[in-house]
Amino acid sequence: MKAIYSQPFMQTERRIEEETQKTIETVGYIRLYKDRIETPSNVFVIGDVFDVTSRSLSAGYCFLYLHTIIGVRTFVIKSSPDRFILHYRSLK
Numbered sequence: 001m002k003a004i005y006s007q008p009f010m011q012t013e014r015r016i017e018e019e020t021q022k023t024i025e026t027v028g029y030i031r032l033y034k035d036r037i038e039t040p041s042n043v044f045v046i047g048d049v050f051d052v053t054s055r056s057l058s059a060g061y062c063f064l065y066l067h068t069i070i071g072v073r074t075f076v077i078k079s080s081p082d083r084f085i086l087h088y089r090s091l092k
Contacts, residue, residue, distance in 0.1 A: 001033055003038075006031050007029065007081055008078070009064065009078075010025055010078060011028045013025075028075075039073065044066065049067065050068065052067070054082075062076075
């Protein structure tokens with residue numbers, strides 16, 4: 001089944017190599033389907049997601065919050081999550 005919408009988010013990993021701290025930034029995806037939301041580490045049935053919200057940060061970043069039955073999951077987003085949230089709310 002094809003995702004209705006895929007929202008990119010930033011994953012940050014810090015490593016120490018040769019006594020120097022390095023920050024590695026990669027892109028992950030939150031995928032919205034008719035019956036579920038998939039993240040790299042979890043799959044949430046739509047009924048287990050109470051809401052999806054966002055909060056703006058500085059420099060074009062924002063937090064995307066998945067309010068789920070097992071708690072709130074937070075993701076750092078570089079692009080606007082408005083379309084993801086709109087698609088999610090149309091399923092509810």
